[in-house]
Amino acid sequence: MTSGTTGPGTAPRPFRQVDVFSDEALGGNPVAVVHDAAGLGDDQMQAFARWTNLSETTFLLPPTTPGADYRLRIFTPGNELPFAGHPTLGSAHAWLEAGGRPAGDHVVQECGAGLVRLRRRHGRLAFAAPPLVRSGPLEPDLLDGILSALGIARADVVDAAWVDNGPGWTGIRLASADAVLALRPDFAALPADVGVVGPYPPGAECAVEVRAFCQPSMGLAEDPVTGSLNASLAQWLAGSVLPSSYVAAQGTAVGRSGRVHVETAEDGTIWVGGATRTTIRGHLDLGGGRAD
Template sequence: MSAYEFRQVDVFTNEPLLGNPVAVVHGADGLTDEQMAAFARWTNLSETTFLLTPTDPAADYRLRIFTVSGELPFAGHPTLGSAHAWLEAGGKPKGASLVQECGVGLVELRSDDRIAFAAPELRRGGEVDEDTLGAIANGLQIERGDIKDARWCDNGPGWVGVMLADAEAVLAVTPDHAALGSHKVGLVGRYPEGSECAVEVRAYFPADGVAFEDPVTGSLNAALGQWLAGSQLPEAYVASQGTAMRRKGRVHVERVGDQVWVGGDTLTTIHGTVEV
């Protein structure tokens, strides 16, 4: 049994306990896949990450991301939270920006007022077939006509982005989690012009075949930004997420040319060691 430095970081908030937590284990090269998976199940958070020595010389560190049921090639809030933990522990980027190595390859991050990651390229985009939309509407317990627009937003987790009439409609959804099954659904609806946030976002993610709601979701907001920023929404906007769960997530999305950046405030809530 060995001791590893550990941080639990609250992401997409500047107030403790109102964002989305991620568990981060530092210097985890000595852990096996089985130990990582077991620790992720034990934390019972949506994601647990492990900071490792990079295999690509262009990267500052390598990151592995686990849910309670398996490993993800990429996820947004774990990327921001892990970068925060790495920097707070004294990490120094090799270049002008921070570079993370993970399952989708190299992900660039910047850390100005807040940490932001460059949205990875979509693995799948475009229109969603009617059978899938019908199944999603059934799982959300809404009418098919309530879905105003939809796109595949798969940058690793496999999201389907679903636009409803407005933020109020998004907050009113009461899904049948079992009926959603394996669908990974991101809801988005606009707030009135002049509001603090441009949109309300909700995310449903399956675990062991049953969907649950994720408090604040970086990967989904990245893909939604690739779809909406500069077209249906301004090139820079703030998304609210977590309202229905009594959280106060704020996701800062910005399109710069062809690149979408997704950022948020981060803060450490637990710091210590873990023995595995």
């Protein structure tokens, strides 16, 4: 199956809402997935994403790059993203559930960040972490702005770095998961999208707690469970500060039970995965006919 059009005049498009990164019902991060999205304009996609008011809404389209199984466009309520993790997993789940069959050993998604491979292991979908487009220390003024918005001092920070794999993430490492959960950011003051990570004690269910704070232009404040951020944090910390394979908790502060599984393969590829479950099936009708 491809995500191509079904012909003019068929305005309603298949729609799924998929919960990602939790084994518990309604415990993860939902993504709205529109199938057969060819013919929808940019403004329509953005308007629908704004209407759903979810962290991300995605649109499945025919691929334009050799080797891709489908093309994905990803929108927050405020803007389009080149890549995001939980929409990647949720959209692949929806595509496969609707009858999609990958051409090769992996599902290959085309998106603004390029080609992203996905696989299914241990009953979970996982994506191969895309390369960082920016790494290294944060500029002092930027770090000061982030810490002011988070309400913490430099002495509270173990480390900080750019961890941008497309969405623009900066990373802040704190001494403990409790310190991460205690944060009460001033979201309006955030100068960048910020991921914060801190460890749980040895022997705990999860290695770390993660939180993702977004600038107002994104149209959301705290993202419940974030695949792209966990992928970039793993590239920063896995195999050094953290084990090469581990489970991260996210969403605790907003009443979710997100669990992100990070696995480093022998070839060095970092795979980021979690549970996926369709919670809503239906059709999207934006009115009028389709101009394909």
